[in-house]
Amino acid sequence: MFPPLSRINQIACLLSCCLLIALSGCNSSLRTSEPEKAGPPTVSQLSTEQLLLDDRIEFIEQYVAFRRSYLELDYDIRYQNNGEGFVPGPSDWDIKILAVIPRSDIDEWVSPQAQRIEREPPEWLGNMPGAISTEGINEWYSDGNSVIGIDRYKAIILFWNTTF
Numbered sequence: 001m002f003p004p005l006s007r008i009n010q011i012a013c014l015l016s017c018c019l020l021i022a023l024s025g026c027n028s029s030l031r032t033s034e035p036e037k038a039g040p041p042t043v044s045q046l047s048t049e050q051l052l053l054d055d056r057i058e059f060i061e062q063y064v065a066f067r068r069s070y071l072e073l074d075y076d077i078r079y080q081n082n083g084e085g086f087v088p089g090p091s092d093w094d095i096k097i098l099a100v101i102p103r104s105d106i107d108e109w110v111s112p113q114a115q116r117i118e119r120e121p122p123e124w125l126g127n128m129p130g131a132i133s134t135e136g137i138n139e140w141y142s143d144g145n146s147v148i149g150i151d152r153y154k155a156i157i158l159f160w161n162t163t164f
Contacts, residue, residue, distance in 0.1 A: 039081050039083050039091055040062040040063055040079060040081065041079075041081060042079060042080050042081045043063075043077060043078070043079050044077070044078045044079075045059070045075075045076075045077050046075070046076055046129045047073060047074040047075045047076070047129050047130055048129045048130070053070065053072070053073060056070075056073045056075065057070055057073060059075075059077075060073070060075055060077065060095075060097065063077055063079055063093065063095055064095065064097075064159075064161075068099075068101065068105060068108065068109070069101060069102050069105055070099045070100070070101055071099075071100040071101060071102065071155075072099060072100040072130070072132055073097070073098075073099045073100075074097075074098045074099070074128055074129050074130030074132055075095070075096060075097045075098070075129075076094075076096040076124075076127075076128060076129065077093070077094075077095050077096070078093065078094040078095075078164075079091065079092075079093045079094075079095070080092040080093070090163075091163075092163045092164060093161065093162065093163055093164075094161075094162040094163070094164050095159070095160070095161045095162065096124070096128065096158075096159070096160050097157070097158070097159040097160075098128050098130065098132050098134065098156070098157070098158050098159075099132070099156070099157050099159075100132060100154065100155055100156055101155055101156075101157055102155065103152075103155040106150060106152060106155060106157070109148050109150070109157050109159065110141050110148055110150075111143045111146075113143045113144070114141040114142060114143040114148065115141065115142060115143070116139070116140065116141055117140045117141060117142050117147075118140065119140045119147075121134065121137060121149065122147075122160065125137075125158070132156060133151075133154065133156070134149075134151075134156070134158065135151075136151035136153055136154055136156065137149040137150065137151045137156060137158055138150075138151065139151075139152065145161060146159060146160060146161040147159075147160045147161075148160075
C-alpha cells in the first residue's frame with residue numbers, strides 16, 4: 001500500500017488532477033469529434049488588396065454577420081482570432097467599412113435599436129483606403145456596438161465596429 005499523504009500533498013494532487021482535466025478540454029487532439037470552427041482567420045487587410053468588388057464582398061462577409069448590396073466598397077479590417085490558442089478566448093476586431101450602396105438600402109444599415117447621435121467624424125476616416133468621398137457623412141447612429149455614418153445624398157455608408 002501507499003503511505004498516507006499529508007494534507008498539503010493531498011491538495012496539490014487534487015489541484016494537479018483538476019488542472020489536467022481542464023487543460024485536456026482545451027486540446028482538440030483529445031476530443032473525439034471534430035472541433036467546431038473557431039471563427040475566421042486572423043487578418044489585417046485593406047480593400048486595396050482586393051481589386052474586384054465581388055472579391056471585396058466575399059472577403060468582408062467572413063467578418064460581418066450581415067449581407068448587403070454594394071456599388072463601391074472600401075474597408076480596413078483587423079481581426080484577431082483568439083479561439084484557437086491553448087486557452088481559447090473571445091476574438092478582437094476593428095472593422096471599418098465605407099461603401100456606396102443602392103439608395104433604397106440605406107435604412108437597412110440602421111438597426112431598430114440604434115439611436116441618432118451627434119458626433120464628429122472619427123479621426124481615422126481620412127485614412128480609409130479608396131476614393132469614396134466622406135465629406136457628406138453627417139448623420140450618425142449607434143446601437144451600442146456599432147457606429148453608422150450616412151450620406152443620404154450620395155448613398156454612402158460608414159460602418160464601424162470595434163472591440164479595441
